[in-house]
Amino acid sequence: MSQSTGKQGVVLALTLAIGAGAGYWLAQQGRSAAAPVAGDQKALYWYDPMYPQQHFPAPGKSPFMDMQLVAKYADDTSAEPQAAVQITQGVQQNLGVRLATVGRGRLQPMLQVSGVLAFDERQLSVLQARTAGFVEHTYGRATGDVVAKGAPLADVLVPEWAGLQEEFLALQGLGDAPLRAAARQRLLLAGMPAELVERVARTGKVQPVLTLVAPNAGVIQALDLRPGMTVTAGATLARLNGVANVWLEAAVPEAQAQGLREGQEVQARLPAYPGQALPGKLTALLADADPQSRTLRLRIELPNSDGRLRPGMTAQVALQPAGQADDSLLLPAEAVIRTGKRDLVMLAEDQGRFRPIEVVLGQESAGQVAVLQGLQAGQQVVASGQFLIDSEASLKGIEASTAQDVPPTAAQPELHEADGRIVQLGERELTIAHGPFVTLGMPGMTMTFPLASPALAAGLKVGERIRFGIRQRDEGMVIEQIDALEGQP
Structure with a gap:
């Protein structure tokens, strides 16, 4: 050894x-x-x-x-069996027991997902032969080249067009406008581009050779043009994809997709460009889910004006689903004991007593988790050292109280809504001349209400008409929702 x-x-x-x-x-x-x-x-x-x-x-x-x-x-x-495990204060300190208080708040979830860049298929162009011909000359292009719009790809000889063009030139010399117009229309229906017809009419010479050009700027994904080859009508000669924008394809677990919406802004970071956050937009939540991984596929559009984003690159994306509409009970995620079948916390009581409680959890973000059932605001739970206490509880035969045994958390008070006109704007309050609150039985009057958040008043002006909602809190009726009434004085 x-x-x-x-x-x-x-x-x-x-x-x-x-x-x-x-x-x-x-x-x-x-x-x-x-x-x-x-x-x-x-x-x-x-x-x-x-x-x-x-x-x-x-x-x-x-x-x-x-x-x-x-x-x-x-x-x-x-x-x-005892109702709880009792541990003295000194032992708690030696074990490193740390308590956390269950409080109310709003989760602002943030998802971090990985994705791969791909071509924006809306910028895909296909170049097809309009008639039969022969490739006389190519311009040295190859698959993967980046070309500008109008860049020449190949010269194609079209013998069929020579006779039609001679007929058109002969009729043009007769001065018969209807015949000349009919001959011109025949050239267009034969597949000639309008600019080629104009050149024939302007020069008075037959133009049997057509130069194929890139229909848009982008990357050549396929190019089937070689000198001397025969071209048949309808054959695909080239495929080009624009790179002004690229798609970032990512997936999120279906359990965490709640709150994501099309059109929301996102931030992407690429290993190729460390320290740089690239703005983007969530353009689509695709209709199908992956049955194997149980994930939803996302399509995020990133601008690529400088062309440095290349399909195939990987990226990390920060997504921020819509936050909760109402306050909920929040608990440090580290306080939860996850057994695989249920979620437990160690509830701290008076005189150093602890007992396990089963809880029902909601969304989790930034180290906080929402508690749907099992606890009340103001209670304290063990955030560190709970596994040792849980082991002692199991040893003593103490069963965890189930979420059904614990009264559910108190429901949020009702939100009461009314229309009104802003009389005065304050930093944390609004004075509003409002109409009646039907759900409260309150008549219309002018009152000052505190704001749940100063951000609610952003962009508002004195005299503006609004639809607002208030909710009863410890400090009284508080404004939690404001919507401008457009088109009203």
Whole structure:
């Protein structure tokens, strides 16, 4: 065995010893915090705190860890389960227990997803042969070249056009306007571009050779033109895709797609250009979902005026779904114990008592998670050290209260709406001459209401008519919603 391997073994053994010691010490401290046991009381069995399901008939050293077995008495929590685990303040400090208060707020979720750049298919152009001919000359273009609009690709000889053009020139010399117009229309129907017909009429010479040009600026994706080859009518000769904009194709889990909307602004960052945030727009939430990954596909459009964004590049995208309309209970995500079947938190009570509570969770963002059921505002939960306490609760046979056993969180007070005219604007309040609030039974009058957020008053002017909503809070009726009434004085 090498020296490094030996050191690793020592470190692993030391780690296991420390973990075992912590569990044993917590069990002993929990026992000391409980009611004292009479000295003449008979133990039911002995157990190892790190392996409590195995019972032993006599005291001694654990066969699993290097520690003494712990006695279990008839009045312990296994015989009559306690409602909570009790831990003294000093033990809490030694364990690093940290509490967090359940409060109300609004989540502003932010999604970070990865995507791949692709061509904008709306800028795809296809160049086809309008009639049969022969390729006489090419201009050295190849697949992948970036060309400007009107760039020459090849010269094609069209023998059929020579006879039609001679007929047109002969009729043009007769001075018969209707015949000349009919001959001109025949050239256009034969597939000649209008600019070629104009050149024939202007020069008075037959132009049997057509120069094929790029219909738009972009990248040549396919080019089937070689000197001497025969061209048939309707054959695809070239495909070009513009690069003024590119698509960023990404996917988000369907459970996190709520609140995303077409037209919202996004920020993209590419490994090729570190430190730069590129603005874009979410243009489409595609209609189908991936049945394997259960994700929704997004299409994001990024401007590419300088041409540095290349299809195939990867990018990270920051998406901000619409925030919650109402306040909800918020909890630090680190406080949640996720078992895979349910979500638990350790509720802190008076005198150092803790008990597990099952909760129903909502959206999660920026380290905060919404609680739909199981807790009340102002309660405290364990944000650090909850796993050790949960282990002790399991050891004592304490069952977690289910979300159905806990009253649901109080519903939000009703939002009351009315029309009004702004009389005075303040930094955090509005004075409004409003009409009646039907749901409140309040008649119309002029009142001053505080704003839930100063941002609600952005862009408003004195005298403007609005539709606004108020909700009862601790500080009284507060404005939570404002909509301008357009087209009204």
